[in-house]
Amino acid sequence: MLEEMGKAARAASYQLAELTTQQKNQVLQSIADRLEVESAAILAANAEDVADARHNGMGDALLDRLTLNSQRLKGIADDVRKVCSLADPVGQLIDGGQLDSGLRIERRRVPLGVVGVIYEARPNVTVDVASLCLKTGNAVILRGGKETHRTNAATVKVIQNALLTHGLPAGAVQAIDNPDRALVNELLKLDRYVDMLIPRGGAGLHKLCREHSTIPVITGGIGVCHTYVDPGVDFSDALTVIISAKKQRPSACNSLETLLVHQEIAATFLPLLSQRAADEGITLHADANALALLQRGPAAVSLIQPHEYDDEWLSLDLNVKVVADLAAAVDHIREHGTQHSDAILTRDQQAANRFVNQVDSSAVYVNASTRFTDGGEFGLGAEVAVSTQKLHARGPMGLEALTTYKWIAWGDNTIRA
């Protein structure tokens, strides 16, 4: 079955690659309109998914994330309309020129071809990913969480109806709506038809893809993010940044997990941190040195377990460690970080430069919250995923990350000497 889907996606990708930006925007506009007009089928499918999930004991927070209503569907349709207004990178001339041989060469952006995306039970991702792929002339094979398979199937049906009215094949956007997990493993081997695979999920999914996929994979989304506090900073300003980086949305991958404090300021800074943490309901997990200083304060604090440096809390928990100096902070980040987002708070320009150069992360911040690592915040207009690997795209991935390039060489019966 997946072989057939792959073939259909590949064939569709050739048609999509030849569309003009205007044609692609017209398709997106139709998809947005139909999501509103044909909402009944999607909402009915979603109600079944929600009922099943409730029956299977899904918690309230996840149930809420799974649930669609007319208003949410309108929001999703509006997001598609926003994609119309983004600049289309396809066709862009990257560089080029005349070569000694007489060839005139151009390097031009082209669609990747076929993109595979594996994600969790978030029905908005289906439309989001499909619209970004169509905007860049890519076909897409979607594999959403099994809890939303009916919603996804109904949503993709609406998208395919819109495609068909524009003379485009349904193969341009397809969903694997059979919840059988074996199909994920089959998808991972479809390198003949799929050019890039994006897993959007937890560490387990990323590991599965890295180990078993024969398709190039973009891994990311796991963020053990650090903030290092250098001597000389204004403590009140530092606390504002730290609390915001932890609390503004603790479940996000770019939220703060571990605070590294220079030993020189530990005795004065940590009591203030304890006060603020207590006020904000943040639980601290401290190394022995920090613990001694934090135990006198009002915040809940316990001795950190070593493995806790390596995991995301994604909750109102914060690791605190006293470090000898900036070099020790960098060493800790190299050892325990996930190359996602790390920050230094400092008044010392040299220290800032050293941190920026030595910390090998997708995003490195000076005097700012780590929470900005996001396609929208970075001005990309959209976000396909956040990559924490180094090939192809790093950090927030915008439309450009859904393209590759082609070398085009024009000659006059030119041959190699």
Place this chain on the structure above:
Amino acid sequence: MLEEMGKAARAASYQLAELTTQQKNQVLQSIADRLEVESAAILAANAEDVADARHNGMGDALLDRLTLNSQRLKGIADDVRKVCSLADPVGQLIDGGQLDSGLRIERRRVPLGVVGVIYEARPNVTVDVASLCLKTGNAVILRGGKETHRTNAATVKVIQNALLTHGLPAGAVQAIDNPDRALVNELLKLDRYVDMLIPRGGAGLHKLCREHSTIPVITGGIGVCHTYVDPGVDFSDALTVIISAKKQRPSACNSLETLLVHQEIAATFLPLLSQRAADEGITLHADANALALLQRGPAAVSLIQPHEYDDEWLSLDLNVKVVADLAAAVDHIREHGTQHSDAILTRDQQAANRFVNQVDSSAVYVNASTRFTDGGEFGLGAEVAVSTQKLHARGPMGLEALTTYKWIAWGDNTIRA
């Protein structure tokens, strides 16, 4: 053992990333000088490798490729000196600006970190790859062909001696000099320490890496290259391009394998092709339609076996097929090509544009030989590999392909609203 090498490479990569371009060029200069001054050890090791290979029945062409002498070593040293003169992409500002949030953002080129390269019995590749990696601030783990393991070990020793005199660790350039093949499989799983893996070898090696590596792999180097001949071309010019693309260096991956001829001109063009092929010692493998026309001519010709459309000849053999039109040529290339290099010969600008847009290959040529797909010919100054996949780098890979980027954000205690 590989775990230790990985750790050493990662540690070295941090030091290399902080070197200035001038410092890196000084190291390269020392390496070039030492390759000449300390040539005795390398040549002695090479003599042993050559003696073994001859004893094991290696053919003359391969033996020649394996053999080093003072002159060849000087050539290799001169190539290192040329790498000094290339522009260093590290530190380059890709883009950036002020964001609404108040953050000032920069996207800067940085080294990848640690590169792994698996290659065949070509001793020059060892120095070539090491110098390009050092120039871009990357550590490298080399795994050359087992027939050259003594040569490679001696060469890397010389490079490491040069590194040490500049206060740099030997871990910056390491070779797996144990010829045990199991170590290749171990290398493929070293994703904790290696950021990118480049296999330079045949289809089997690429398949092994794609299926078993947990490190992102750059695949490429396999070229089933096509040239399509449109009606209206000057036959003599077309033959010049075709013969050059086939014959100028048949063993290269960008040499021509399959000629696709429009049916309208087959009856007049193919007899001329047969004459030229006979003159040039080229053997033809033709589909039934072409065979009927070619059998009357002087060139050796046989009916093509279907699988021959999918393999590289790398010899003076050429497939010939008559196609109904440009669309049929594109279909054939999509079905049998390796997305390496494909050309159209035409006088029709619209046909040229259609071919360029519809053929999804790394390099697409209009009225030129496919033999130009090469880092040097494309003006990159160097070539790490030729990628035929779509992520990260496509076609000839220059120094830029050995880098990634980092997002750097400067704030003033900036937090997310």
